[in-house]
Amino acid sequence: MESIASLLYGIALITSAMTLALSIASNIMKSRTWGAWYIVFQSTLLTICLFEFLSLVVPAFSSGTVIVVFDYILSISTHALMGFIYGLIPFFIYWILGLKLKKNYTIIIGIFSAAYFGVGLTSVIIGDKTFAYDYQAALFIILMIFCEITLWKNLGKLSDAHSRNICKTINIVVLCLIPTSSLLYIFPDTAILMFPVYFISISVIMMVFYFIRFSVLATKISRGGEVSRDSFEEYKITDREFEVIQYVCKGMTNKEIASEMNISVNTVNNHIANIFGKMNLNSRMDLLRFVKQSPWG
Numbered sequence: 001m002e003s004i005a006s007l008l009y010g011i012a013l014i015t016s017a018m019t020l021a022l023s024i025a026s027n028i029m030k031s032r033t034w035g036a037w038y039i040v041f042q043s044t045l046l047t048i049c050l051f052e053f054l055s056l057v058v059p060a061f062s063s064g065t066v067i068v069v070f071d072y073i074l075s076i077s078t079h080a081l082m083g084f085i086y087g088l089i090p091f092f093i094y095w096i097l098g099l100k101l102k103k104n105y106t107i108i109i110g111i112f113s114a115a116y117f118g119v120g121l122t123s124v125i126i127g128d129k130t131f132a133y134d135y136q137a138a139l140f141i142i143l144m145i146f147c148e149i150t151l152w153k154n155l156g157k158l159s160d161a162h163s164r165n166i167c168k169t170i171n172i173v174v175l176c177l178i179p180t181s182s183l184l185y186i187f188p189d190t191a192i193l194m195f196p197v198y199f200i201s202i203s204v205i206m207m208v209f210y211f212i213r214f215s216v217l218a219t220k221i222s223r224g225g226e227v228s229r230d231s232f233e234e235y236k237i238t239d240r241e242f243e244v245i246q247y248v249c250k251g252m253t254n255k256e257i258a259s260e261m262n263i264s265v266n267t268v269n270n271h272i273a274n275i276f277g278k279m280n281l282n283s284r285m286d287l288l289r290f291v292k293q294s295p296w297g
Contacts, residue, residue: 001192002056008196009053015203016046022210034096034166041088042206044081049199051078072124079120079132086143087113093147096166097154112139141178148174169209173202235278244271248284249291 020042027035055074059067090109094101101109116139123132151167151174180194232242247257254272258265272284281287 005192005196006053006056008193008200009049009056012049012196012199012203013046013053015200015207016042016049019203019206019210020046022207022214026210026213034092037088037092037095038206041085041092042203044085044088045199045202048078048081048085049196051081052195075124076121079117079124082120082136083113083117086116086139089143090147090150093150093167093170096170097150097157099154112143115139137182141182144174144178148178165212166209169205173205176201232279237275237278241271241275244268245275245287245291248272248287 020039023035023039023042027039051074055071055078058070087109090105091101116136119135119139120132148171151171155164155167155171177198180198232245237245243261244257247260252260254265254268258268261268275287276282279287279290281290
């Protein structure tokens with residue numbers, strides 16, 4: 001079973017590294033708060049995969065006190081990182097939803113995160129991994145249920161299409177993780193295999209998401225960089241305001257826009273003022289720069 005686990009962790013390492021590279025590239029193209037924190041999340045996941053892979057592979061080539069100490073350090077470090085991810089996940093979801101986590105929720109999540117690490121540390125000290133699997137699985141299921149409820153309650157409030165897509169992606173992962181985590185109580189010996197499967201699943205789903213984003217970029221480039229409606233969804237730009245933006249990007253004056261749209265110049269001025277206010281811009285040059293530098297939307 002350990003040989004299969006080693007293979008799975010090796011695959012998890014590769015998929016996690018690829019997903020991390022894609023997330024960094026995506027965030028460079030279009031920086032978002034959740035994107036930056038996802039990089040932190042994926043980096044932590046990659047480190048955990050590396051530690052677990054080493055803990056399975058290294059003992060096969062060596063033995064002695066050094067390996068025992070090495071295994072202790074890796075195990076404790078892994079549980080510490082897992083505890084960090086446990087606490088990061090709800091914050092990450094709230095960032096995507098554009099919500100602020102309540103203070104009492106923050107305290108509860110902090111306690112659960114510390115408990116997750118504490119259980120892992122205890123299992124290392126007493127030398128019983130099944131002890132960690134049982135209690136950590138329970139804590140993990142509680143977290144997943146909380147995340148699932150939070151996502152479904154607030155998904156309809158999101159105006160940004162890409163944020164909705166990432167939330168739907170997380171929903172898929174969560175729905176898969178809840179029943180599989182429950183299986184640990186029935187088949188505790190499979191825990192060594194389930195964790196790398198979790199990591200691979202998360203990475204593959206996110207890779208698909210990022211590939212879709214890159215395909216959107218390629219389509220926009222092939223169309224000559226035309227302005228996308230999705231680029232302005234998060235700013236709550238109306239259809240009429242978006243029409244004004246399109247004309248501005250074509251280099252038309254306010255008088256020309258008014259003639260084209262069959263409205264007064266003052267109305268065009270009001271639309272442009274509203275656009276600048278919503279997007280925190282100061283001039284047409286700022287708007288053109290945004291369109292040029294925001295191929296994702």
